[in-house]
Amino acid sequence: MTRSLTPLSSSPSFRRSSSARFYSPTASLALVTPLIAALLAGFLYPVARLIALSFSGGTLSHYRRVFTEPLHLDVLFGTIEVAFVVTVASLLLGFPVAYLMARLSKGLAMAVAACVFIPLWTSVLVRSYAWVVLLQRNGIINGLLIDTGVTEGPLKLIYTEGAVILAMTHVLMPFMILPIYSALRALPPDYVRAARNLGAGPIRAFVAVTLPLSLPGVFAGSVMCFVLALGFYITPALVGGPGSMLMATLIGQQTTVLLDWPFAAALSTVLLAVTLLFVLLFRRMLSLSKGLNSVY
């Protein structure tokens, strides 16, 4: 049902997939070869080179620097914290939107979907600069606050961790909304009707039936958001300050300003490992809820 948008839970259905019956193994292989070749050349090879680079000089000295210098550890934990807060904020704000979209009539749902999609199609750079315009010292929000007398002088809004979280939540929200929407949309209305019929009020029916059955979508959206947030570069670089540096910005600095490529490679490898660790953790959580897995 929601398989197409919940990649984390999709492996069993791949094996069952009916397309396997239509293509011979040779034809299947021929069809996936270009993609695999592109992945090998454009992704796996560079990553392998990167990892090799991080061990350059035959020592672990770069890694030692990552884990011993407090600044780097701070950035790493700060990044995880920001990614976590952004994911939770996206979930809390995105779920109601997805729920609304799933329940509205076709026309209205399209209108809301457009509101979700148009930002997604707009360049991240544009959206991030929009936040700069809004939040800067003499920006729109500060102007409004001063004009209405809420504050005396301009507040420091931009170049703070709050600004980073705000802008990243905005940018990543569609990745949360869409999987949840697809999970809710796939839910037969009879389930909620059955719950109501069996004595549950609207809220209890939601908590007991709709919410648990939408969890695969919630997991998929959360993983997507979290993973993207861990490696986010442009938005934090624009609206964040030196005090709210994230891993991607740090890596960027090492490669473009300090030109310390082996150390940047070590940082990247650590970030990659942390990301993979969290993906595995999420997967484990999903497979632990046995009943939920049996849903789809």
Next chain:
Amino acid sequence: MIGQTLSLAGLQKRYGEALAVRELTLDIAAGEFVSLLGPSGSGKTTALTMIAGFEAPSAGRIAIGGRDVTLLAPNHRNIGMVFQKYALFPHLTIRQNIAFPLRMRGRMQKTAIARRVEEMLELVQLSGYAERYPNQLSGGQQQRVAVARALAFEPPVLLMDEPLGALDKKLREAMQFEIKQLQERLGATVVYVTHDQDEALTMSDRVAIMSDGRLMQFGTPTELYRQPNTEFVADFIGRMNFLDGDCLDCTAEHTVVRFSERTVLKLRSAANDGTRKYAAGTALRVAIRPERMRLAKRGDGGADALPGVVDAAVFVGSTYIFLVRLADRPEASLQVQVAADGVVPFQRDDAVDIVLDGAAAHVFPVTERCVA
């Protein structure tokens, strides 16, 4: 469990301009098994949806045991329902599914709930399946769990929306029997929606036939079969032959119909229910069941027989079905059912007389002219 009465008074559902259900009035006795039978789009499921409370009626009232529930939320109606695709919660075990209505009511102790779940599982012969998930059960088992869940809180009324539609024929027949037995044992009032007339006729105490949002006839299966009061019901229930003719002399006692220049038939049954009289020349449609006719050699059929020619003979096990073309109206073909005992009495192209049981014929006014 004690079933309660269910009465629908002038129930109506309007979607924009269209009327999905118009003026549905039904009084269902406590413990009665009533089917809503009709083709798809006849409004039967919409009616059920309104009884369950998922949609508000545009007009009319619904009362259970004399209590008006028209405006009550579905969770306060205390009605059991078995959904077409069962709607078992996939993330809950069978035990949790059956316990769901009991937990929602919040009046039962945990141990009492556990005991009731066991009882219900025993009732539907699924003890030992409590810890499984719905998708680990076969269609028939899921169906039984759905029944158990709907009955767990002893609802005064049980609604079933084509509950056997997803099962294969053999299993469907077995389940019909099981559901009927269970209903009689518990004394539940059941409203059963189906488009399968065999299902409706075998299970129900009374059947409400619906078409195009209207109630066409409400009666026992025997009444519907023997005394259909409209052409629609006559056609919908069982096999029926239709033959168009003109009224020559229609009284409360008999109907004389002319089918062609040479064929005039005097039927001992009155037009319709005997209350309607037709003027001479009125176009009439005579309906008669295949088993209420017999075949004789041409000339042996007596005065009130229709001369015909055998078109085809079909052997269907216990009976033969003969397709017979009328001699002087070759476009009109009748099905005649004859008990099969040994030799085939007639062959293709044999000249025969069709002898009608005049008392078993139904006469309706013709609304549009066509020969069935």
